[in-house]
Amino acid sequence: MSKDIHNSNVPRVCAACEARHRGICGAMTPDELVAMSKHSRQSRFAPGEALLAESAESTTYANIMRGVVKLSKMLSDGRQQLVGLQFAPDFLGRPFASESPVTAEAASTVEACRFPRAALENLILHNPDLERRLLEQTLKELDEARDWMVTLGRKTASEKVASFLFLIATHIDPLRSATMHKAAFDLPLTRSDIADFLGLTVETVSRQLTRLRTDNIIEITNNRHVVVPDLDALSDRMG
């Protein structure tokens, strides 16, 4: 976070940004950040607001600075499936394509740094590291998607819910260490979102959550706040 402390060239917004040294911005020089920040604009999205629409034209990309974004796809009859969750400092948008293959909506309140497609694509031409970062994020998303395919295709309802809670517990706080055995967080998704993520119904999700609660694997207060006293006990339920 302090690599730029002696470099007054770094734009103020970037110097203060959590994501400055991560995500694609981590591959940019101070000069490049200056160039980008001229085109970029920070904006805030309320839960439910769309950042990208499935198979719709989009002329901007974004970096997530805070909050959780849900990626989803829909069948013609309205059935919906969440195909990914994104957290800071993830890059949002489909490189080199004007159409996004997915819908992206703010799950919680989201702050994002948006910039035009062309600005990034020009920068890439001169900075191969940037393309490398994009490739690496895409590979990470591919790994996550494939991991989730196993959950969707082969796990039971209770294993799915446990897997979801574990995913959130380990991703929502970028600062928490991997060795901690306890976790506490607010669920960024409604029961209905969770159901769409897991390929289940709301009722099934609700039943499995109460079961995990009565089995003392988790505590729930206010419907949204979850405490996991022992992550190992939770992961034992993931199959």
Add this chain to the structure above:
Amino acid sequence: MSKDIHNSNVPRVCAACEARHRGICGAMTPDELVAMSKHSRQSRFAPGEALLAESAESTTYANIMRGVVKLSKMLSDGRQQLVGLQFAPDFLGRPFASESPVTAEAASTVEACRFPRAALENLILHNPDLERRLLEQTLKELDEARDWMVTLGRKTASEKVASFLFLIATHIDPLRSATMHKAAFDLPLTRSDIADFLGLTVETVSRQLTRLRTDNIIEITNNRHVVVPDLDALSDRMG
């Protein structure tokens, strides 16, 4: 296919290769092909043979020249999920990582062009187009994975089987045009593989196949050969 016809520098194996102008090789100059072909070696894999093992060290990458490769992941108790199918001229392997996150096995007889990790990674340093191709293939795989998540999470057994047949019908023959309404092919997967791809049991797959057959959506001979007289009728069953 004839772009190299006046260029005697292109290695003979590459000039004859179906994938010469596609996949990552399409981004290589004749000189680069020469350099790569010094390190590469074509090999053949029988159905069931492994090309990569999940979370195992791997020092080679490969391009698929012919056949179908299945990518899979396994849970600790043995439950298995196929997370992707790859066809010529797909690139196989995880760029910039020594461990593959998935197992890759030949489904049908596969011919592949293998080369050491280092050879490709060195080449990438001098040829950004190559990295672009890798990014594009990764994005394509990500899109496919997310499409399949919808199938796994939200479709019924019969919709899943129809979706699978449609996927094979439209991917197994690289030459068929997208406008053709009829398709005929040999299934590259056993019923058990299909079940693992769809998150179902073999019995359910078998029942849904016979149902599609008695409904005259498909014809099956020899358990493996499938004729789809009307792809539109099939896609009506995909949900």
Add this chain to the structure above:
DNA sequence: CGGCCGGTTGAATCTCTTCAACGTCCGTGG
């Protein structure tokens, strides 16, 4: 206050799985 959204719980239903039997094909070995 009334209505709506998000969530939980119960009972009935249904889809898919499980368990079991059986058929075919094919390579092996007595």
Add this chain to the structure above:
DNA sequence: CCACGGACGTTGAAGAGATTCAACCGGCCG
């Protein structure tokens, strides 16, 4: 040569897990 065993596939009957339908609760906003 044919009998045997195993891999692959289909079909039937019983069972389990998730869905569907319905009722209900609490909080919030107009």
